[in-house]
Amino acid sequence: MIRLIDVTRRFGDRLAVDRVSLDVAEGESLVLIGGSGSGKTTTCKMINRLVEPSAGRVLVDGQDVAHQSGPRLRRRIGYVFQRLGLFPHMTVAENIGVTPRLLGWDADRVRVRVRELLELVELDADAVAERRPDSLSGGQAQRVAVARALAAAPPVLLMDEPFGALDPLTRERLQGSFERIRRELRLTVVFVTHDMIEAMRLGDRIAVMSDGRLVQVGTARQLYEAPVDATVRELFAAPRRQARLIESRLERGAP
Helix, strand or coil, X not given: CEEEEEXXXXXXXXXXXXXXXXXXXXXXXXXXXXXXXXXXXXXXXXHCCCCCCCEXXXXXXXXXXXXXXXXXXXXXXXXXXXXCCCCCCCCHHHHHCHHHHHCCCCHHHHHHHHHHHHHHCCCCHHHHCCCCHHHCCHHHHHHHHHHHHCCCCCCEEEEECCCCCCCHHHHHHHHHHHHHHHHHHCCEEEEEECCHHHHHHHCCEEEEEECCEEEEEECHHHHHHCCCCHHHHHHHHHHHHHHHHHHHHHHHCCC
């Protein structure tokens, strides 16, 4: 469904992404993981042309995205990111209905779709549809952002640290909801995160990036059992260290 071929991106003299090649199968969830400046977000944004490649090719469903209108392409690719981007002057229903309206859907069809999606993301349409984004909790707003990305039934969904700003309990609940939605709709997903636990939970495969380069791609088990370098080993070691620290503090009776 998605193919990156030697994709490169420069910002002036800085090489942000260096000849990355990746395939994402239809219905697969691929997680891009790496530290700040690793190139994962830039790679994700080149798929829907929010960032243009300096070199290389990006194909979505067999079509080169460079030959397509950027706005038209983005109407067929859902996009959710940490800062949400909900329009503050619009209601929840109006936010979700933006893309269908741009595609020429009539008002009744949009209204039905909005209610379907609010139900899908486990929000009460009667309670939230006419509210403004600033009246929602962080978890509710993130659910609305997911609903908006799915409004026109896109086959591809890009997610850039969508749950990173949420508290741990809300984040865990939304991860579970998203995994259910992804499998129910059979979405092809590219998911950006810096959290290895999230990557293992949500990714069919994980692509590790460092300094703009693709380091290793595989299932969580493949990466854990045969890491190619210290970067990959460290990603798996960090959660174990955190767990040991918590256990140690509890054993000592520390507050």
